[in-house]
Amino acid sequence: MTPLYKTGAALAATISLALAGTPETCANPKTSCSGSSTNTCCFNTPGGLFQQVQFWDTDPVTGPDTSWTIHGLWPNNCDGSYSESCDSSRAYTDITSLLKAAGKTSVLDYMDSYWLSDDEGNEAFWDHEWATHGTCISTLDPSCYSDYTTGEEAVDFFTRVVALFKTLPTYTWLKDAGITPSDSKTYSLSDMNSALESAFGAPVVLLCQDTDVVYEIYYGFHVKGNVQNGTFEPTTSTGSSSNCPDEVQYPPK
Template sequence: MPSISKIAGGALTVFLPFTFAGTHETCADTSDEISCSGSSTNTCCINSPGGLFQQVQFWDTNPSTGPSTSWTIHGLWPNNCDGTYSEDCDPSRDYTDITKLLTNAGQTSVLDYMQTYWVSDDESNEDFWDHEWKTHGTCISTLNPSCYTTYSTGEEAVDFFTTAVDLFQTLPTYTWLANAGITPSSSQTYALSDLNSALESAFGAPVILLCQDTNIVYEIYYGFNTKGPLPDGNFIPVANTGSTTNCPDTVQYPPK
């Protein structure tokens, strides 16, 4: 299971159990460097330019998706440290059968988890995963095939989905809110500041909540910098850059 530990300065680092299949051999020289710091040009070892990773989750209620006591995965997005994004960075790697890639790699438990917690409300799950990979995954520099000492086609996509799932499991949004007495309700409203405070306290950095239909909470952005290649699993919670909430001061958090 993923673990979370304190680092210098009191911040939290998330350590994921998955290991990278074959990174650039000089990564040991950059092991203390943090993405978005601008301190390295070795893009196989330090994610650049997309060094601010946003783990994005949905609270879908109309139609509802996923378990009634859990948010679901939207994606893992490499923000260029300034609020901008690169997209679809390598069309030659726009894989269209993530299910097969994960199955062939022996990651059936990850695939099963995704069928419950990484689901779409308007297209097939496979189409959703294909989109997230080609739009965002192909823009993660440390997942470039040239960064692997050995490489099989699609291996980097397997690393992307496995890492995204592991990271999601360290971010139990529903539980963190419930622990603060904030649970879904058809009638009660909540102060946005109370949701933000509960989540920041649990996560270790400010988060961004988004609303639809004016005041219904439906999405959250968690921000991270990384140390080393993405699937090394060293994620450091940080405030999001270039993204702001669209929610009013009082919000609804309806049940699924």
């Protein structure tokens, strides 16, 4: 089922009542990237290795000075390659209205604090992340819902990304290991990796800008079942590697 493309007030009106659709129930679900399945509503494919990506923005500063912020959730094809912008008919351009109409104001409020762009409006950033990455998640396809209502898969996407981000307190994990933002210190990349891997349960990928300034992190997951209510299992981000040197800067916001 392919929904009509709607934006803004028209889209909000479409789901002004409580969302009626429900995703498929997945009995004995398989873990993504483990073989194959014809049931793409319960087995994420081809994008089965999910990367939850976070920013540490210092120039310009975005978000609280004691937290990293959300970049997105990207379905990696289990080998480092990506599919992008998979369904232009669902490239919704008013995520704010979708979330409000679905009664997800708490999710929206959280996004306004922790899912921020450093070079465009937040709404444009969210629209981009959904259209580029969210539309490529097989278990979020409209055909995976009973009584589907236009846009509810995007609501599920943003709700799940926010919930996942809350389980990944990068700033706190580093602080607990004695690694805090500093204008004068440098840190061993291996020490940062070790602290985060120990807390997360799998290797992470830290990225740098300006050669040695840490500014981004990839957390990898396989998903058992669908994205909406499946189990995210920490794993190595296959196909991704750090560009940071052995000693890095972690400046304060």
